[in-house]
Amino acid sequence: MAAQPFTVSDVMTRKVVAVRGGADFKEIVAAMRKRAVSAVPVVEGEGRVVGVVSEADLLRKEEFHDHGLGLQEQLRRLEATAKAGSHTADELMTSPAVTVGPEASLPQAARLMAAHRVKRLPVVDERGTLQGVVSRVDLLRVFLRSDDELAAEIRQGIVERWFPLSRHQVDVRVEDGVVTLSGDVRDASLIPLATRLARAVEGVVDVRSELRAGA
Template structure:
C-alpha cells in the first residue's frame, strides 16, 4: 500500500481568526460577524490555545439577560450564569479547548467533533500553539477528489496489491466518487477484502463490487 492517508494538516484552514483573553464581548461578536465564523479560539503568549468562545457561550448573556434565577437554579446553572455575567473572552470561553493535532486522521477529527458536539477544532502543535482550524466542511474536502485520482489509487493500492496475477482482468471505474470493480480474479477469498479496502479510500462515496472468481 503506497498512498498515505489524509491528515488534518491536509485539509485544515491555515488562516486563523483568534482573540486574546482580554477581548471584550462586543469585539468577539464583531470578529465572528466579520469573518463569518461561529467560534473563535482564545490564544495567549506565542499563540497557545487556552480556550474557545462559541456563539453558544455568547448567547448565554441573552438567555439570562432578563431572567432572575432562584438560589437553587443558580447553583444548577452556575457555569452558565457566570458566563452570562462576563464580558471578556477569558471568562466567556470554554476551557480547556478541544483540539486536534495536525497529523491526526480525518476520522479522528470527525469523532472528536461528534463526541464534543462542536463544528470546528483548533489544530495545535506539540507545544500547544495554534496552526490552523479544521471544520466539518474541511473534512468533506476529500470527497472533491477527482474520479481519475480515486480510480488510480484503488487500482494501485487495492487491485495491484490483492490480485497481482489477475490485475489486468480487473476494471476500476469511478463516477461521482462511486467505485465499480468488475472482472474476473483468481482468488475468490479476496473479493470481499477488495471491496472493504476500496471503500476505505478517502474520497470514495460508495463501492459496487461486481468481481467474480475464475472457474477452477
C-alpha cells in the same frame, strides 16, 4: 503503493482568527462575524491555545438578558449564569480547549468533534501553539476528489497490489464517488479485502463489487 491517508493538516484552514484572553465581548463577536465562524480559539503568549469561545457561550448573555432567575435556578445553572455576566474571552471561554494535532487522521478528528459535540477544532502542534482550525466542512472536503483521482488510487494501491496476476482483467469505474469493481480474479478469497480497502479510500462514497473468481 497506496496513497497516504489524508490528515488534518491536508484539509485544515490555516488562516484563522483568534482572540486574546482580554478581548471584550464585542471584539469577539466582530472576530466571529469577520470570518463567518461559530467559534474562535483563545490564545496567550506566542499563540498557545488556552480555550475556545463559541456562539453558545456568547448567547448566554442574550438568554438571561431579560429573564431574572430565582436562587435555585441560578445554582442549578451556575456555569451558564456566570457566563451571562462575563465580558472577556478568558471569562467566557470553555477551557481547556478540545484540540487536535495536524497529523491526526480525519476519522480521529471527526470522532473528537462527535464526542465533544463541537463543530470545529483548533489544530495545535506539540507545544500547543495554534496552527489552524479544522471544521466539519473541512472533513467533508475529501469527498470533492475527482472520480478519476479515486479510480487511479484504487487501481494502483489495491488492484495492482492484491491482484498482480489478474490486474488487467479488473475494471475500476467511479461515478460520483461510487466505485464499481468488476472482472475476473484468480484468488476469490481476496475479493472481500479489496472491497473493504476500496471503501476505506478517502472520498469514496460507496463500493459495489462485481468481482468473481476466474481462470
